[in-house]
Every structure is written in C-alpha cells, then in structure tokens.
Amino acid sequence: MTHDALLSAQGIDKSFFGVKVLDGVDFSLRGGEIHALLGENGAGKSTLVKILTGAYRRDAGAMWLDGQEVEPRSVAEAQALGIGTVYQEVNLLDNLTVAENLYLGRQPRRMGMIDRRRMRGDAATLLARYGVGADPDETLAHYPVAVRQIIAIARAVDLSGKVLFLDEPTASLDAREVQALFTVLRQLRAQGLGIVIITHFLDQVYQIADRVTVLRNGRMVGSRAIAELPRRDLVAMMLGRELAEATAHRGSGATQPDTPAAFLFEGYGKRGSIAPFDLDIRPGEVVGIAGLLGSGRTETARLMFGIDRPDSGQAAVDGQPVTLHSPQDAIGHGFGMCPEERKTDGIVGDLSVRQNIVLALQASRGWARPIPRREADALAERYIKALDIRPPDPNRPIKFLSGGNQQKAILARWLATDPRLLILDEPTRGIDIGAHAEIINLIEKLREDGMALVVISSEIEELVAFSTRVIVLSDRHHVRELRGAEITAEAIVEAMAVPGDAA
Template sequence: MTGVLTAQGIDKSFFGVKVLDQVNFDLQSNEIHALLGENGAGKSTLVKILTGAYRRDAGKMQLAGAEVEPRSVAEAQALGIGTVYQEVNLLDNLTVAENLYLGRQPRRFGLVDRAKMRRDARALLARYGIDADPDETLAHYPVAIRQIIAIARAVDLSGKVLFLDEPTASLDAAEVQALFAVLRQLRDQGLGIVIITHFLDQVYQIADRVTVLRNGKMVGNRAIADLPRRDLVAMMLGRELAEATAHRDPDAAPPDTPAEFRFQHYGKRGSIAPFDLDLRPGEVVGIAGLLGSGRTETARLLFGIDRADSGQALVDGQPVTLTSPEDAIRLGFGMCPEERKSDGIIGDLSVRQNIVLALQARRGWANPVPRREADALAARYIKALDIRPPDPNRPIKFLSGGNQQKAILARWLATDPRLLILDEPTRGIDIGAHAEIINLIAQLRSDGMALVVISSEIEELVSYSSRVIILSDRQHVRELRGAEITPQAIVAAMATPGAAA
C-alpha cells in the first residue's frame, strides 16, 4: 500500500472553541479506513476539512505526495476526493443516468448527448454490478441501490479518495453486505476509502485500519486485525474506569418484585432488534452502549415516539398500545430526551409554561391547567430542584443547560409518573447541576419510581443502577446485576459482537 492522503497538525476552532487540536491522519491506497469517535470527537469537522467544506486554521494536507488546500467540495472532487453523505445527495426525480452525470453531461453540437450518457451510465453501472436501468428515475430504487449509485458517481468524479458518512445507517443486513462487496472491489482497484460509522461489527467486517478521535484529538491509529474490540471501546471512551457505587442500593427492587412494566420481544425493524425488558418500582435500569448502539432508539420505542412492529407492552399485566407519546403520558410514562434544546424545551415559553407542558398534554388541551395551579407547580419545583434564576416567567432559553435540564425533569415530576426515562440526563451541564441530578435519580428510586437511564458516563451508571442493559449494534446483548455491575464489565459487554444492523 502507498500513502494517498495525509494530514498533519490540523487545527480548527469555532468562536474561540478548539474542535480539532493537532490532528494527524493518513490514508493508504488499497485501504478501507474507519474513522471513529463519540459525539463531539471532531470526526465531521476533520472530514469537512479534508473534503473542502471547511478551511483549516493550521496544519497541512497532502494528496499523492503533493500539498493541497481544497477551498470547496467541488475543488476537492477535481483533485480526486469524493464524498457520499448519509442522506444520499442525489435527485430522486431525475433518471439514474442524469444523476450519474449531473453537471458533466456529455455533449454533441452543444446539446446533451443522451445516447452517449445512457451508454456511459450502463457501463458504469455494470462495473459495480448495479442492476439498474439508466432511464429509470432514481426514486424507483431502494436506499441501498441509491447509495451505491452515489458511490459510483463520486468515484467516477474523483477516483483517488472516497469518504462515506454512515453509509449503512438505513440499510438492512443483506444491503450492508451488497454495499461492502462494492467497497472491497473499489479498494482492490486502488481506491482509498474512509468510513465514518458507529457499528463496531461492521468496522471489523470491512475496515483494514481505524483512527479514533476523542475531544478533538487523535488518540489512536491501529490495524484492525491487531485491535481487540475491548481496546477499541476503551480508546473511544477514554477515561479511567474506577469503581463507583456511592448511590447504588443493592436491595432495591429484588428480582421477585412484580414488574409493573413489561416489554416482550419488543422491537422495530431497522431501529432496534426485539428485546425483553421488565421494569419494577424502586429500581434504576441503566442502558449503556456506544453511540449508534440503539440507546436512544430504545427510549423512543418505550415512550411511543416510534411504534414497535414486533412484540407487546404490558402495564400491570394488561396489554397496552404505545402509538404516540400521548399514549405513554396517559399510562404514567415520562421522558427527558437527549437533545435538550431541540426536543426538550420550547425556548420562547417561560419556565412555568415548560414545567406544566406534560401535565397539560395529559389533561388535554380543551382542559387548560388553571393559572393558580401552574404557578404553584412551578414554584414547588423551582424550589425543590433549585432552578436558577428562580423566576417562573423567564423564557427558558435564557437559562443555563443544567437549569433547563432541571426544568424538563420538573415537567415530568409534575405529572407524578410511574416510569421515567432519562436519555443522557447529565450531558453538557455544569458540575453542580450534574451532582444534583445524580442525587435526584437516587431519591426518585428510593421513593419507588421506576427509572430507565441512558448514559455514556459509565461510572454514573455503576453508581446508581440496579441493573444495566448493554447494547451493541442495535441489539440488547447483555444484562448485568448487583456485583456484576462494574465499569470493566460494562466495557467488555459493549465490545461484544452483535449482528450487523
């Protein structure tokens, strides 16, 4: 193999915040290279610099030994660097041939030579084993075929380097294997390929090497054949995994306590494989897994945001239907989402209005919560959760992240929920609010509430969880209980191979 693309000392800052810090990266020809890291690691920023979408602040970049500085995606393509994004950037209303040659149609006498375009398209499709009609509209074909058509276009345009952003996110197992066959063919023809993905099984199926970024820095570059899964997971998490049990109650919700909530063979095709989950009052069930493992998909299914297409849900032994969050709220469920700003708060509404929102939804919009009751609820939870500033009329968008999170928790506590689902409840908040929310989780458990807590903070899960469910590649792969719950055991289980999604 020979070096085709190298980057050295890449720096990038936005508004004074450094998101890439002296990052080095190299890609060989005849190689499939996985670029991995959790949210905020800097993967997307690095790729945008290498593909011309962003300008770097410092460092240098070489393509086939010559220093380059692409100023746009088009300029990068002209140099030989192509990109295919997760959402295929083609036009469904145009034909396959028109998409393949959009912007570079062959011409004759000043007009588009459609006959030649069809011939060239047919030859290009045959080269990749794509069974598609050049004259058929792109919308006629499934996502997997459109993905391969987008790759064929990018390679034909560029021809040296190909970046793929989550190429398998919307594909089933058979489609993944068809795509991988094309990628291996391209690698064997001399192309250098970079894949951004969160599916570890697929990394071990397709990648030759892996680079891991964490907090804007490169922390490792290893041959996949020499990298055990557990070591890869540890590289991505990047922290000492000390024991932490300060908040755990080993006697909470013993296994013989009747389950109030049961999810049996519950799943959704393309989102999360069917799983069994029993939830009891007075226990915290932690959910651990790398980004893309199916953590949030599980929460969305439990709360009715996504509708299950297999299995059944039972509350107090009776089957229930979860077709919407309204159904979940009526059953006594609450959920704090991972994306606080986009999915949690309504920024222009006041703190008081945000706190009473779920209670209002449960009662129905034709039966508004009286202002006096709303004032009392807001005052109660502002004091109980120490929301600052303690002004119920202040637009919630002006509060800090930690205080916004506490207001969302107050929203659900105001409904007196039986089951509370928390997706990354301590992400992006200050240390003081962080500790308060950890203490609140322990208190709610002691008060008899059932909780499901999703967190990438392993030590936190160890500290308060009665049980921990580990996910890998959109499957529930293991459950840890009692003394089994250690950071080391969670990391080992997260690295367990699962089936490709």
C-alpha cells in the first residue's frame, strides 16, 4: 500500500441485502491531483464515494488519510477529518443568502450574536478567491446552477480542505460553465488538494484529470495515469470486453429494406442535451443506438418522442413536416416508446397488468371514450399470450411481476396502440436471460412485420445481433453510423472512443 498517498483505501467490501456491490476495491489519491472515477451504471462508483465520505459504512477494508488510519462514521466526521463532498444535486439552500449558505452552522459570532457584517465580508473574500462575483447578501436562488456549484465547492473546501469529492459536477453545466469550474479545480489542485471527480464525459476526463480509476461490477479494473492511457483502451477498460472474443453472430435478414424513409429527423438537437443529428428510419429496420452512459442516448430518444423540445432542426413523417413537442404529438404520429427507467417512468405499479396494457391505447382515445371491459380483456389476453407474460393473470398488480415480464407488459402497452415507430430504451436491462432472448426475438419479429424500431442498448453484442444500422454516440454527438457488414463489436467500441467534437 502506498502510504505516501493523501487518501487511500484497501480491500473495501460492501453488500446490500446480500448482493455484493463492492468487492475488494483499492483506491489511492495523491495530494495535488485530479483523479477521475469511472465506470458504467452499477459499477459501484457512488457506493465507493459514499463509503470514503462517511455516508455509508464499509463491510470490510481499511482507509488512510495522511498515513493515519481513519474511520469516518458520518459525513460530518469525514468533513472534520478534511474530506468534503459536493453532490450532483447541489445540496445548498436556495432560500438562504450566499453568505448564509457558506457559513451555515459556523457563523462568526460576537457576544453570542451572529456577526452579519463579518460574515458578509468573509464571504466576499472567499468568493473573490474563486473568481465568483456573487453578492453575499442575495438569495442563492438568484444564481444559476454553475455559480451555486462553485459556492458549494467553496463551502466544502473551506470546511474540510484536504480532499474534495465531486459527484457529476458538470451534468447540468454548459461548455463555458464547465471551463469556469475546471479553472477553479486546477487552482485547488495547485494548492495541494486531492480532488476526486465522478463523470461520464470522457472528453472532460482527458481535459482535467491526472489519473483515472475504473470500476466495473464492483471491482477495480485499474488505476492509470491519463497521459499513458489511449481513449480506446479506457473505453475497453470500462466496458470490460476482450474485444477479440466479441464476435457475436449477425441476425438474419438484417439488411436495409428498400422502402423510403418514413421518419426523418434533420439537424434535430437541443442545446446542453444532444448536438444536432440527422436520422432517417424506414419501416422494417432496427436502428441500434450505442454509446457510453451520458453520451446522449436517452436524450436522443426523449427528443424524438417529444418529451424534450428540440431547439433546432425538423422532423418529418412520410415526407410531411411535423412538430413533436409532446409525447401526445408523437403518439398521434404513430410513435411509441418504452423508457429506460421502467420502475419510475414505465409501469404504474399498483394497477393490474390489464390496466397497464391498455393505458396508452386509452390515452390516445381520450378519457371520454373508455375502452369497454370486454375489449380490454381481449387485448390483455391476446398480449399475455403473444408475449408469454407470466403469470398469465391480467388482474395481478404489475409490481408483483418480474422485471422481464414488466418489460413485456410495457411492450404490449405500445403494441396495443399499433405504432409505426417504436423506441426502446434499454429494453433488456435488469431482466433474466430467458426473458432477454424473448425480447430480442420479439424485436426481430416486429421488424419482419414491417415496424420501424429504434433500440438503445448498452449490450453491444445484442445491437450487433439485431440492428440493421447502428448509430454510435459519444460526448452527446452522433459520431458514426455503421451499416451491414461494418456492424461488429470492435467497430462499435472503436467509434465509442472517438471524441464527440472530432466527428
């Protein structure tokens, strides 16, 4: 163990309800470095950070700060030791003034009373060091997220002063704000602070970080100096595939049909979300969308389905320009979408399987024309049989079904509306292998029946298996389109490593 490190941890284990989320993870941070912590969803980054900052207790392992073994039992204890954290959703108080936010709980006092003048003065001095011209007496709600973020950092550093953890600090900032934040981070690095940053944006990692540690499935994959790590190798570390092995078979008939493009998006984009892209989709093809977490996959789907409004470009269906400013517009043009977050955005847990299946059809008809019970029963029965939803009980609340069967019920919901274009965001995440194969078969069958599909997936082999074309995203840009024989796991991973602005 390198005890010259500022903060180090060894053999960290953590389980939740018997499921191991961290398995013997080592971590080491030097003073005066910016260290990026990377990994896909569920890799264990947040858990590791929460353990190191005192929010969770570890099951096994040890950690050292300045060579001393430490055991923070709460965020406050970690803070007192010198370990500060700034969370993704900035945890300050919008209703208090800037100065009050900086000094809450440690206000300067004179004769038992808060010395407001000194507090204002101290706040102004502190903010000036970070190059923030905020008025200490103004409420925090007055300032944009970027300024609040820097105020949060100022508070954390002022409180702890040795180690700073930043959980996705740039998620809601634009390019200029990111640069302002990075200037602050470089300044803190020069002061000898150790900074750990969690982010999904690889271009930012290469811009700011000195070293990276990659986690995958709760284990540490490696820790490297960023200067010696080509982007392609980093992506491979994160995805964890032996590229040579990944020669998935191509599905049959996955060639592009000759039909004209029915759905066309031109220069479609939204600032801060996804760069403008062109995309055409034909009936009878599956367009796969690949990219790392945070590359803009879900954002693309949300934009196409009208959940977010585009600020550039236009959409056309069958050659006619259309506006897609709400999911209702999109449904009206024959779109359907199964969202990524099944539990929060997809199912209505307390309603029965039947009610969940008829939901979208009912919504498209309007509340004034309820679907007759007999028709609903028939629909539910048909799809339960067709998709083999188990148990085949239309009256059971859907929350008691397994993830795979919930997913099939949501698919049934959209199939009941007879869509022409179906967008699936991570349709196979978190479901068992059997259901996985069934969903893939279903996708192929729908394609053969002439439906147009857009499928977002983190499973590269899966995309290779069923896609007619694959669009690869990186840093919120559509960087590459692969067709036919070009679609291989290697080519997809290769394209994922292309920096977004290089496309």
